[in-house]
Amino acid sequence: MLRNLITDAVVLFVSPSGENNRSVCVFSRELGIVYAILYGGPKSKLRGLVSPFNRGKMYLYRDTVKNSVKITDFDVTNFHQTFRESLFKSWAASLASEIVIKTKCGGSAGECWKIFNGFLDGIELSDEDSGRLGLVRFLWRYLELLGIRPDTSFCASCGKAFFSHTADSGSEHGKSNPAEHGSSGRTEYSRMEIAELTQTAAIYMPSENGFLCVSCSAPDKRGFRLCKQALHYLTAVSELEPKEVRSLQCTAKAANEMRDLTFYMIEAAAGQRLKSIESGLGIL
Numbered sequence: 001m002l003r004n005l006i007t008d009a010v011v012l013f014v015s016p017s018g019e020n021n022r023s024v025c026v027f028s029r030e031l032g033i034v035y036a037i038l039y040g041g042p043k044s045k046l047r048g049l050v051s052p053f054n055r056g057k058m059y060l061y062r063d064t065v066k067n068s069v070k071i072t073d074f075d076v077t078n079f080h081q082t083f084r085e086s087l088f089k090s091w092a093a094s095l096a097s098e099i100v101i102k103t104k105c106g107g108s109a110g111e112c113w114k115i116f117n118g119f120l121d122g123i124e125l126s127d128e129d130s131g132r133l134g135l136v137r138f139l140w141r142y143l144e145l146l147g148i149r150p151d152t153s154f155c156a157s158c159g160k161a162f163f164s165h166t167a168d169s170g171s172e173h174g175k176s177n178p179a180e181h182g183s184s185g186r187t188e189y190s191r192m193e194i195a196e197l198t199q200t201a202a203i204y205m206p207s208e209n210g211f212l213c214v215s216c217s218a219p220d221k222r223g224f225r226l227c228k229q230a231l232h233y234l235t236a237v238s239e240l241e242p243k244e245v246r247s248l249q250c251t252a253k254a255a256n257e258m259r260d261l262t263f264y265m266i267e268a269a270a271g272q273r274l275k276s277i278e279s280g281l282g283i284l
C-alpha cells in the first residue's frame with residue numbers, strides 16, 4: 001500500500017478510540033478490509049461523513065512509523081438514509097458487514113464489492129418485506145462467491161430433476177408483476193396455489209451440502225425442508241438476472257424457510273456463530 005491512496009470505500013463499523021478519535025473498519029474495493037484511525041472531535045465534518053454504510057472516494061494516509069492508516073478525507077456519494085429509520089435495514093446491513101469481515105471478502109474483494117453494495121443499495125430502495133427477500137438473495141449469492149452453494153436443480157442422491165424445465169421468469173418461480181395486484185405490491189394466492197407451492201419439494205442435508213428429493217430423504221434425519229416455491233426462488237437467484245428475480249413474490253412460509261437455511265449455511269461457512277444473527281433474532 002502506498003503512503004497516500006485514494007480508494008472506493010464503504011464504512012462498515014465505527015467505534016470510539018481514545019478520547020477524540022475513532023477506529024474505523026472500511027471495505028475498500030481495491031484493498032479489501034482496512035482498519036483505519038479517524039482523528040478529530042465530535043464537531044469534525046469528516047467524522048459526520050465517516051458513518052456506517054456511507055460509500056464514496058476515501059483518502060487514506062499510511063503512517064509507516066506508527067504502522068497505522070489514517071482517513072484524511074471522504075467524498076461520500078451514497079448515504080443510505082433509510083437505514084436510520086429501519087431497525088431491520090440497519091441490522092441486515094450489519095449482518096452483511098460481519099459476513100464480509102469474517103470471510104475476508106470471500107477471497108475476492110472486487111466480486112464481494114459488487115454483491116455487498118448491490119445489496120445495500122437494494123434494501124435502501126425497498127420496504128422491509130422486500131428487504132427480507134433481498135437479504136436471502138444476498139446470502140445465496142455470497143454462498144456462490146464462497147464456492148459452496150449447492151445445486152437446487154437435482155437430487156444429490158438419485159439425480160432426479162426437481163423441475164420439469166429450466167428456469168425462466170414468470171409463474172415457474174413465483175408470481176411476478178406486482179402491478180397487477182394493487183399498489184402495495186403484495187400478491188394474493190388462492191388456497192389451491194398455496195397448497196401446491198408450500199408442499200415440501202426438497203430437503204437440504206448439511207452432511208452432504210446438497211438437496212435430497214422427498215423419496216431419498218429419511219424421515220428421521222434432520223435437514224432443512226424447502227417448499228416448492230422456496231426451491232424455485234433460490235434457483236431463480238442462481239440463474240436469472242438480479243432485476244428479473246426482484247419482481248418475484250413469495251409466501252411467508254417460503255421466505256422463512258429460505259431465511260433459516262441461508263442463515264444456517266452462512267454461519268457454517270464462516271465457521272462460527274454470527275453476532276448479528278444472534279442479537280438480531282426476531283428482527284431479521
Ligand SMILES: [Zn+2]
Nearest residue numbers: 155158213216
Ligand atoms: Zn432423490
